[in-house]
Amino acid sequence: MRMRTVSLALLLILAMVVSACAPAPEPSAPAPAATEAPAADAAATEPPAEEPAAGEAAPAASGTVIKVATQSPLSGPQSVLGTAIKNGAQLALEQNSAKLQEMGFTVELAPFDDQATPDTGVANAKQIVGDPAVLCLVGHLNSGVAIPSSEEYHNAQLAMVSPANTNPLITTRGYPEVNRIVGRDDVQGVVGAEFANTEMGVKSVYILHDKTAYGQGIAEFFRQKAEELGMNVLGFEGTEEQANFDSVLTPILAANPDLVYFGGIYSQGGLILKQMREKGITAQFLGPDGLDSSEMANLAGDYVKDMYFTTTAGPLSLFPKAKQFIADYEARFGEQVQPYAAEGFDAMNICLNGIAAAVEANGGALPSRAQVAAAVRATADYDGITGMKTFNEIGDLTVAQYFVKQVKSSDPAEWGAAEVVKVLDIPAPASN
CATH class of the missing domain: 3.40.50.2300 (Response regulator)
Structure with missing residues (x-):
């Protein structure tokens, strides 16, 4: 294509026009201090930098x-x-x-x-x-x-x-x-169900979960294996309640299961266990690694004694x-x-x-x-x-460890001394 020649004077005029019409750049907001946690509402008020599409090379960071x-x-x-x-x-x-x-x-x-x-x-x-x-x-x-x-x-x-x-x-x-x-919950849930069946002698179970990807997910894996092993699953219920669990505990009292399994985190699990016992539910209690915190003892008090939980985080004593x-x-x-x-x-x-x-x-x-x-x-x-x-x-x-622990003390300071009753080294499930 034939190129046209533009005079230097015309180029200078055009440059001045464009410069006059362009908005002034705004100064960027200062980044939060790297050694301090940002506030809860610390999401950037300006649009984030444009992200590279998947598969494209991301730019290297600048500076040292x-x-x-x-x-x-x-x-x-x-x-x-x-x-x-x-x-x-x-x-x-x-x-x-x-x-x-x-x-x-x-x-x-x-x-x-x-x-x-x-x-x-x-x-x-x-x-x-x-x-x-x-x-x-x-x-x-x-x-x-x-x-x-x-x-x-x-x-x-x-x-x-x-x-x-x-x-x-x-x-x-x-x-x-x-x-x-x-490890993974499709293994941890199976470990829990097999332990309940072979070591705890469970014939019937009522399953609760917290409706999260973690809690409901592991509860589903537990249920699948429990049913496969012949356990009678009397209920499968999710709750987002944070304080009063009477609505989910009343059916459990009537069902009288051998075991209550809770898929979720200690902040709910501790209160569920406490309110279970106060309501007269005598079933054994089992849950996953989300219960592995000394806050369980703070929330449930003496009721944590003899409860079991599975975990992918082994006790440091090992x-x-x-x-x-x-x-x-x-x-x-x-x-x-x-x-x-x-x-x-x-x-x-x-x-x-x-x-x-x-x-x-x-x-x-x-x-x-x-x-x-x-x-x-x-x-x-x-x-x-x-x-x-x-x-x-x-x-x-490639190989992950899974643990089953039993709580022996209601003292939060003794939480780390919970008894390890089973340790399993299990290869990762086959990837699809």
């Missing part, structure tokens, strides 16, 4: 600052476990970021409070992926928050290492960025490396180590190792998020506080 974000409930009734995740991750970053510092980078923690709600988690996720300095994410506590939030991480090619999420959908979507260092971790954690934060603190520590170390490996593979330069995600997924034989970790092709552990 690298951030690792955390997402977990830091406020509200589930904050005991959520804070434990954040604290464990923080301790790992403080102790183990020296290698990246020697490479010329400053490493910062960016903690976010997801309030155990999907909407807040997704809003935070948008803010996280909008910060190009964030190269990895440790989170979440709740699968119902992690599943929608991880859609944002996937679209931005941001690596996620979950210390607690057990719903199968976390990994079965096949996202290369999404990994977990705990792990040789945990003694120093416990001492360091209690010295740093001045409080008892809660479940998932050690998993938060291991998840952060896997992030840091992945970032360092990506830097080395990139010739010492700052890597892209996609490069970090690939390095994290390649994790093999990581020898952590909670045992050896190797990811398979979809981000599950």
Whole structure:
């Protein structure tokens, strides 16, 4: 095509017109301090930076600052476990970021409070992926928050290492960025049902759940296996109630089951157990890892004695490396180590190792998020506080541990001393 010549004077005139018509750029809002949790309403008021489509290369972060974000409930009734995740991750970053510092980078923690709600988690996720300095994410506590939030991480090619999420959908979507260092509910639910059948002698069960992706999901897996084993499932009921559970407990009293199974979190489970006993329900009580918190004892009092729960987070007494971790954690934060603190520590170390490996593979330069995600997924034989970790092709552990524990004391300070009655090493379910 023939090109036309435009005079220099005309070009200058056009440039002045365009400049006069263009709006003045607005200054960007300052980012929250990386060492402080954002406020609950800290979602960005300006539109987040445009995210790359899935499959496209994400831009590398600029400058020498690298951030690792955390997402977990830091406020509200589930904050005991959520804070434990954040604290464990923080301790790992403080102790183990020296290698990246020697490479010329400053490493910062960016903690976010997801309030155990999907909407807040997704809003935070948008803010996280909008910060190009964030190269990895440790989170979440709740699968119902992690599943929608991880859609944002996937679209931005941001690596996620979950210390607690057990719903199968976390990994079965096949996202290369999404990994977990705990087992899955389609196994944990089966472990619980088999234990109830063979060890507790249960013939009939009434199943409750909290209507979340986690609680209802694991309750479904428990029910399927219970029915397969010949147990009589007398009821399957969901509740979002937070205080008075009389409406769901009255039918249980009439049904008189051998066992009540609750799929959910301790903030409801402790009250359900207490109100069960006060109502005269004598059935045994069993639940999953969401009940694994000393807050169960605070809420249910003496009624926690002899209850059982399954968990993917083993007691630290079983792990040789945990003694120093416990001492360091209690010295740093001045409080008892809660479940998932050690998993938060291991998840952060896997992030840091992945970032360092990506830097080395990139010739010492700052890597892209996609490069970090690939390095994290390649994790093999990581020898952590909670045992050896190797990811398979979809981000599950090749072999995960499952535990059944029985509570022996109503003293919250003795929660960690609950008796381990069964330990199982089970390979990951086959990926589709």
